[in-house]
Amino acid sequence: MSTITADTPADARSSPPERSRAGLSDRARGEQRLGWYLVAPAVAVMLLVTAYPLGRAVYLSLFSYRLTDPDAREFVGLRNYGVVLTDGLWWQTVFTTLFITVVTVAVELVIGFAFALVMHRIVFGRRTVRTAILIPYGIITVVAAYAWQYAFALDSGFVNQWFGLGDKAWFSDRWSALAVIILAEVWKTTPFISLLLLAGLAQVPEDLQEAAKVDGATTRQRFFRVTVPNMKAAIMVALLFRTLDAYRIFDTIFIMTNGAEKTESVSFLTYRQTITRTALGLGSALSVLLFLSVALIAFIFVKGFRTDLSQVRGD
Amino acid sequence: MHSTRKKLLWAIAGVAILVYTLLPVVWIVSLSFKKGDDINNQKFFPSEWSWDNYSTVFDTSLFTSALRNSVGISLIATVISVSLATLAAYAIARLQFKGKKLVLTTALAIAMFPTVALVGPLFDMWRSLGIYDTWIGLIIPYMSFTLPLSIWTLSAFFREIPWEMEQAAQVDGATPWQAFRKVIVPLAAPGVFTAAILTFFFAWNDFVFGISLTATDASRPVPAALAFFTGESFFQQPTAAISAAAVVVTIPVIALVLIFQRKIVAGLTSGAVKG
Numbered sequence: 001m002s003t004i005t006a007d008t009p010a011d012a013r014s015s016p017p018e019r020s021r022a023g024l025s026d027r028a029r030g031e032q033r034l035g036w037y038l039v040a041p042a043v044a045v046m047l048l049v050t051a052y053p054l055g056r057a058v059y060l061s062l063f064s065y066r067l068t069d070p071d072a073r074e075f076v077g078l079r080n081y082g083v084v085l086t087d088g089l090w091w092q093t094v095f096t097t098l099f100i101t102v103v104t105v106a107v108e109l110v111i112g113f114a115f116a117l118v119m120h121r122i123v124f125g126r127r128t129v130r131t132a133i134l135i136p137y138g139i140i141t142v143v144a145a146y147a148w149q150y151a152f153a154l155d156s157g158f159v160n161q162w163f164g165l166g167d168k169a170w171f172s173d174r175w176s177a178l179a180v181i182i183l184a185e186v187w188k189t190t191p192f193i194s195l196l197l198l199a200g201l202a203q204v205p206e207d208l209q210e211a212a213k214v215d216g217a218t219t220r221q222r223f224f225r226v227t228v229p230n231m232k233a234a235i236m237v238a239l240l241f242r243t244l245d246a247y248r249i250f251d252t253i254f255i256m257t258n259g260a261e262k263t264e265s266v267s268f269l270t271y272r273q274t275i276t277r278t279a280l281g282l283g284s285a286l287s288v289l290l291f292l293s294v295a296l297i298a299f300i301f302v303k304g305f306r307t308d309l310s311q312v313r314g315d
Numbered sequence: 316m317h318s319t320r321k322k323l324l325w326a327i328a329g330v331a332i333l334v335y336t337l338l339p340v341v342w343i344v345s346l347s348f349k350k351g352d353d354i355n356n357q358k359f360f361p362s363e364w365s366w367d368n369y370s371t372v373f374d375t376s377l378f379t380s381a382l383r384n385s386v387g388i389s390l391i392a393t394v395i396s397v398s399l400a401t402l403a404a405y406a407i408a409r410l411q412f413k414g415k416k417l418v419l420t421t422a423l424a425i426a427m428f429p430t431v432a433l434v435g436p437l438f439d440m441w442r443s444l445g446i447y448d449t450w451i452g453l454i455i456p457y458m459s460f461t462l463p464l465s466i467w468t469l470s471a472f473f474r475e476i477p478w479e480m481e482q483a484a485q486v487d488g489a490t491p492w493q494a495f496r497k498v499i500v501p502l503a504a505p506g507v508f509t510a511a512i513l514t515f516f517f518a519w520n521d522f523v524f525g526i527s528l529t530a531t532d533a534s535r536p537v538p539a540a541l542a543f544f545t546g547e548s549f550f551q552q553p554t555a556a557i558s559a560a561a562v563v564v565t566i567p568v569i570a571l572v573l574i575f576q577r578k579i580v581a582g583l584t585s586g587a588v589k590g
Contacts, residue, residue, distance in 0.1 A: 028411065034491055035412030042403035042462050043418055045396075046425050049459035053436035060436065067439070118328040129329045131576040132336040137583075138568040139340070140520045142538040143561040147339040150346055156554050158342070161357040187339060192583065199584035248429045251522040255542060267431040267523075274435030275527045287432035294429045 054291060060284035067278035080285035089269070090286075094293075097265045100178065101246040104185050108242060109235075111186065112193035119194070120201045137191040145255035148184040174261045181263060184252050189245065193238045200234025201227070236307040243301070244294055266290050340565070347558035354555050368559035378560050380532040381540035385564070388450050388536060389518035392457035397511045400462050401503070404469030405495060409481070422463035430460065434527035441528055448530045456528070457518040464517070465510040468582045472506025473499070509582035512575055519568070537564045 061080050065073040084090050119130055136144065150156045152170040160168050170176045204227055212222045228235070250267040257263045259272065270290050274283030301307045342359065349356075350365035372378045407415055437456065441447040446455075476499060484494040525539035535543075537560070544557045572579065 031410050031491065032412040035406040035410040035415070038402040038406035038410075039414075039418050042399040042466065043421065045399060045455070046421060046459050046462050049437065049456045050425050050428055050433065053433045053440060056436040056440065057432065060439070114328075115332055118325060118332060122325040122329045123322045124326045125329050127576070129332050130580060131572060132333050134572040134576060134579055135336050135340060135569060138516055138520075138572050138579075139565055140522075140538050140561075140568070142522050142541050143343070143565055144339060146541065146557055146561055147343040147346075150554060150558070151339065151342055153554075155355040156346065156357070158357055158359045162359075187335070191336070195580055195583050244427045248431065250431055251538070254522070254526075267429060270431050271434065271523070271527065275438060280435055280439060283435045287435050290429050291432045294427060294432075298427055 054288075057284040057287040057291075060280050061288050063281045065279075065281035067280055073281075076281070080282050081289070083282065084285050084289060089264075090289075092262060093264050093266050093269045096178070096263060097247055097249065097267075100182055100185070100249055100265065101243060104182050104189075104246045105239060105242050107182070107186050108190045108193050109239065112190050112197055112238070115190065115194035116197035116201055119198050133191040133194060135191075136188050137195075139188065141188060141251040142255055144188045145184050145252040148180060148187070149256045152180050171257055172261065174263060177257050177261050177263050181249075181252050181256055184256070185246065185249065188252075189242060193242050196234060196238040196241075197231070200231035200238075203234070204230040233307075236301070236305060240298070240301040240307050244297060247294060247297060266293065340569075343558050343565075344562050347555065347562045349555055349558075368555045369563070371556050372560045372563065375556070376532060377540055377543065378537075381535055381537045382564070384450065384532075384534055385519060385536040385538075388453050388457070388534070389515055391450070392454045392461070392518045393511050393514045395454070396458040396461045396514050397465055397507055399458070400465030400469055400510060401500075401507055403462075404466050404473055405499060405503075407466065408470040408473035408476075409499075419466075422466050425459065426463035428460070430456075430523045434523060437524075438527055447528060448534050450534050452528050453521075453524055453534060453536065456524045457514075457521060461514040461517045464513055468510045468513065469503070469506050472509070473503055476502045505578065506582075509575075509578040512571055512579055513582050515571070516568070519564075 062075060062077060063073050064076045064080070115133065119126070119133070122129055149171075152159050154160070154167060154169055159170075160166060168176070170180050208226050208230065209222060212226050217225065248267050249265045250271065253259060253263055253265050253268050254271075259268050264272075266286075267290065270283060270286040273279050273286055277283070345360050346354070347368050348364045348366070349361040350363055350367055353361050353363065356362070403418065406412065407418065433456075438447065441452045446452040480498050480502070481494045484498045485491065489497065520538065521536070522538040522542075525536040526542065529535040529539060541557055541560060544553050544560065
């Protein structure tokens with residue numbers, strides 16, 4: 001890329017009128033050059049904050065390096081990875097994250113499908129519902145986390161009182177804390193999945209539904225035999241996006257428990273090592289592992305489940 | 316058939332969705348109007364409505380400076396990001412050039428990137444570049460992570476624009492650049508607007524970068540500042556103050572959603588599912 005952009009400016013200065021009268025191949029070359037000019041700034045900005053820092057993380061992960069003591073930086077090879085992968089805390093964090101991811105995405109898929117069907121079929125108040133569904137999507141995750149935390153909190157919360165649960169301390173037990181975290185995540189992100197599924201529903205041919213109805217298929221049969229197979233691509237893309245997003249969970253945990261009661265996620269652990277403890281060497285090893293696990297999930301979706309990403313790219 | 320009854324059932328389901336989406340919002344609004352001991356009375360609504368918490372947050376520099384930072388940073392990031400995405404998406408939708416697939420794949424990979432994996436190295440880099448705890452230090456990552464979504468949304472929009480108009484302009488003697496500026500830009504404006512709203516939402520919502528790459532009031536955005544309300548006891552009742560601050564920063568989101576509902580839905584789904 002750099003060699004191409006380096007030698008183009010001189011050519012670009014040649015007079016435009018001649019160029020437009022020139023032959024097709026010249027025109028095609030001009031188009032090619034314009035294409036590169038137009039995408040170059042966006043690509044540069046995208047890579048500046050991802051590729052370079054990721055490379056830097058890989059490099060730093062080979063050192064024992066704390067910001068508070070930069071002079072003591074020392075090359076340790078793969079030792080940081082060894083430290084992380086033999087530590088029970090890492091595996092507990094991975095388990096917590098996977099647990100949150102699987103439960104969140106599964107619940108969201110069911111509720112999201114229900115919402116999409118309602119939005120697809122509803123006649124009265126169609127616009128109102130489609131507007132309201134965007135509110136959880138747009139709301140700041142931190143705000144949503146506070147709203148749910150205060151709803152379940154011992155002192156300010158209404159949930160215990162509404163359901164007669166007395167003094168249940170939701171945030172002092174691992175599983176109940178995770179339940180509230182998952183609830184907040186599901187609330188916030190189900191609208192996104194339901195809108196993707198709604199767009200998929202709109203593409204299921206209506207005459208197929210009618211044909212199935214004429215053939216005497218029940219509502220359930222039509223849903224599982226006609227609707228779902230015809231929107232498989234939309235479902236897989238929605239699942240891929242939400243799974244990757246759920247696996248990166250950070251904000252909600254930070255606000256609700258700050259990682260207490262074994263509710264720490266991989267992202268949270270990475271943040272704590274790099275920013276709070278300023279252990280950049282160890283933290284970078286965690287960063288690389290976090291990146292690799294996300295890449296692995298994406299790989300499984302694309303290769304294993306054959307998720308068609310050309311749908312996403314709009315090719 | 317019982318079509319009226321069916322319509323009614325769907326409407327009831329619609330009401331259920333409304334309750335789902337609005338319950339936590341109404342709750343935090345109601346919490347923000349509670350006064351004194353009311354906060355801990357475990358009731359959903361306040362026994363007496365009061366604006367006290369709002370005057371408290373607007374008298375607190377931690378919040379007002381954060382609000383200023385959030386508005387400034389989000390708007391600047393949105394304008395630059397959408398401008399760059401517009402150029403790139405035009406090229407992707409309209410021009411033939413080698414490496415197009417690579418650009419799209421890169422954008423896709425970046426959209427899936429775990430942002431936390433970058434804050435360590437960025438923290439280090441920004442400190443040596445002297446842009447740690449500055450507006451620009453947040454604007455740059457916000458741009459990078461909103462570009463992919465903007466590029467997809469916009470290239471989907473651009474494909475819908477009639478080719479002939481651009482060709483007609485070129486036949487009339489316009490250069491490719493003029494055809495872009497005079498013909499395509501006005502037609503593409505609605506799409507650009509959608510991309511801008513989604514970008515603004517991302518920047519406004521961000522917490523990971525906001526908390527990692529800032530240290531003071533100089534650049535700390537609202538979501539990060541909210542987390543500091545509890546840590547340091549600026550208020551006797553952090554719960555009420557946080558609720559009021561939360562409501563204030565939710566108002567722009569709700570306003571955008573109410574005004575631009577159709578555009579947002581189109582933008583969210585156009586990139587992901589072929590329309």
